[in-house]
Amino acid sequence: MNDTSSVPDIVISRLPSYLQTLNQMAKEGWHTVSSKVLAERVGTTAAQIRKDLSFFGGFGKQGTGYSIYHLIEQLQKILNMDRVWSAIIVGAGDLGRALARYQGFAQRGIEIAMLFDIDPKIVGTQIGSVVVRHVDTMESEIQKNNFKISIITVPAAVAQIIANRLVEAGIQAILNYAPVTLIVPGSVQLQNIDPVLQLQRTLYYLSDD
Amino acid sequence: MNDTSSVPDIVISRLPSYLQTLNQMAKEGWHTVSSKVLAERVGTTAAQIRKDLSFFGGFGKQGTGYSIYHLIEQLQKILNMDRVWSAIIVGAGDLGRALARYQGFAQRGIEIAMLFDIDPKIVGTQIGSVVVRHVDTMESEIQKNNFKISIITVPAAVAQIIANRLVEAGIQAILNYAPVTLIVPGSVQLQNIDPVLQLQRTLYYLSDD
DNA sequence: TAGATTGTTAATCGATTAACAATC
DNA sequence: TAGATTGTTAATCGATTAACAATC
Numbered sequence: 001m002n003d004t005s006s007v008p009d010i011v012i013s014r015l016p017s018y019l020q021t022l023n024q025m026a027k028e029g030w031h032t033v034s035s036k037v038l039a040e041r042v043g044t045t046a047a048q049i050r051k052d053l054s055f056f057g058g059f060g061k062q063g064t065g066y067s068i069y070h071l072i073e074q075l076q077k078i079l080n081m082d083r084v085w086s087a088i089i090v091g092a093g094d095l096g097r098a099l100a101r102y103q104g105f106a107q108r109g110i111e112i113a114m115l116f117d118i119d120p121k122i123v124g125t126q127i128g129s130v131v132v133r134h135v136d137t138m139e140s141e142i143q144k145n146n147f148k149i150s151i152i153t154v155p156a157a158v159a160q161i162i163a164n165r166l167v168e169a170g171i172q173a174i175l176n177y178a179p180v181t182l183i184v185p186g187s188v189q190l191q192n193i194d195p196v197l198q199l200q201r202t203l204y205y206l207s208d209d
Numbered sequence: 210m211n212d213t214s215s216v217p218d219i220v221i222s223r224l225p226s227y228l229q230t231l232n233q234m235a236k237e238g239w240h241t242v243s244s245k246v247l248a249e250r251v252g253t254t255a256a257q258i259r260k261d262l263s264f265f266g267g268f269g270k271q272g273t274g275y276s277i278y279h280l281i282e283q284l285q286k287i288l289n290m291d292r293v294w295s296a297i298i299v300g301a302g303d304l305g306r307a308l309a310r311y312q313g314f315a316q317r318g319i320e321i322a323m324l325f326d327i328d329p330k331i332v333g334t335q336i337g338s339v340v341v342r343h344v345d346t347m348e349s350e351i352q353k354n355n356f357k358i359s360i361i362t363v364p365a366a367v368a369q370i371i372a373n374r375l376v377e378a379g380i381q382a383i384l385n386y387a388p389v390t391l392i393v394p395g396s397v398q399l400q401n402i403d404p405v406l407q408l409q410r411t412l413y414y415l416s417d418d
Numbered sequence: 419t420a421g422a423t424t425g426t427t428a429a430t431c432g433a434t435t436a437a438c439a440a441t442c
Numbered sequence: 443t444a445g446a447t448t449g450t451t452a453a454t455c456g457a458t459t460a461a462c463a464a465t466c
Contacts, residue, residue: 010433016409021390034447043390046447047435054449062448063442080412087408098307099404104388108405148415149408173411175404179313181230181252189411193402195308195384196317199296199358200225202382202398203289206357219457243423255423256459263425271424272466 007055019075034065091153092117092132101128139169148172156180216264228284243274300362301326310337348378357381365389
């Protein structure tokens with residue numbers, strides 16, 4: 001997953017949540033924040049935040065902390081978030097349609113550009129701001145528009161087939177909602193969302209009434 | 210989060226995915242599996258699987274591997290998954306409704322028992338197999354039915370307030386879809402799902418065309 | 419028996435935390 | 443200046459991996 005870079009994967013994975021909290025604090029009117037205060041809001045430790053940021057340079061001032069505006073700007077640049085990314089959704093079932101209408105993507109820099117499905121009955125219908133396209137046109141649209149990001153919301157049984165086609169067409173990041181372990185090349189970023197799996201992780205700790 | 214137990218949290222968090230793969234293999238007709246083969250399917254290493262399982266005892270046979278049926282049974286018992294758990298959903302927007310209709314919960318042992326919302330226009334309407342109830346009745350239903358698990362799909366602005374009310378009413382596990390960092394007592398299991406955050410984690414690795 | 423594979427111990431690796439000199 | 447807080451180094455902690463005797 002992480003070949004050349006010297007920054008650990010786990011550090012990268014924490015930066016977006018720092019950014020989210022910083023944006024929230026900016027909206028609340030803060031201008032400056034110490035690693036201690038930021039850590040409390042994020043739910044981590046001051047040392048970890050300073051360590052994580054130090055992989056990319058020194059963004060703070062001793063005695064004062066960090067300029068929130070400046071840190072947001074820097075983190076966005078580091079994470080390639082200083083631009084809008086287009087994403088496509090494959091599978092226009094309940095979940096795919098709910099995601100297509102979800103405003104949170106556009107609000108945070110991800111544009112849902114297209115939505116694909118195989119069912120001729122829904123191909124052509126409007127969901128949110130996009131029209132459902134037939135999945136047979138998926139590869140050509142990916143290549144024509146140079147899409148790099150795809151969200152998979154098809155049934156588990158066909159998720160791997162779709163993933164193969166996406167990778168073949170040039171997709172570099174996949175957010176998979178199907179409850180299966182997808183196999184993709186190491187060069188492709190794979191993130192999984194399975195609410196059932198996440199709930200199952202908590203059951204061990206629950207008291208049986 | 211993990212007070213008394215000697216089993217690391219991270220081990221517990223991997224067991225449900227082992228179980229998922231074992232169930233898949235059972236459906237494909239396998240009866241026995243080695244740690245090596247299971248590891249390949251799960252996407253981990255044989256050593257890690259054997260180490261993880263060894264926290265709970267010896268489930269395999271040298272030279273043969275593991276009986277899939279037996280291992281499934283044992284893991285389900287360990288994870289408190291040898292029963293059906295009821296969960297409630299708070300927030301009947303697009304996402305809450307999509308989750309209420311999602312068959313994957315029931316198929317894997319989670320029953321969506323109730324769905325709450327504050328909007329009088331949708332209270333009383335049927336979504337999947339449940340009727341939307343007013344959120345004012347949430348606490349009393351939690352206590353009456355002894356619900357332990359809740360899914361939060363309300364807007365970010367009210368997610369913390371809802372979380373507080375859920376915890377106060379006795380909920381022990383929360384699956385949060387709102388894009389905010391919730392503060393809950395250490396005794397409450399919190400899992401977050403934020404698709405935007407997960408996609409942002411991948412942008413760092415994408416090549417800009 | 420010979421081959422395969424477990425469960426476990428020891429070695430390695432990597433991540434987190436603590437501490438503090440530097441400095442705003 | 444005195445107090446606060448950074449960036450970084452070293453110490454600690456915990457998780458993963460490797461190795462292998464035990465044994466099916």
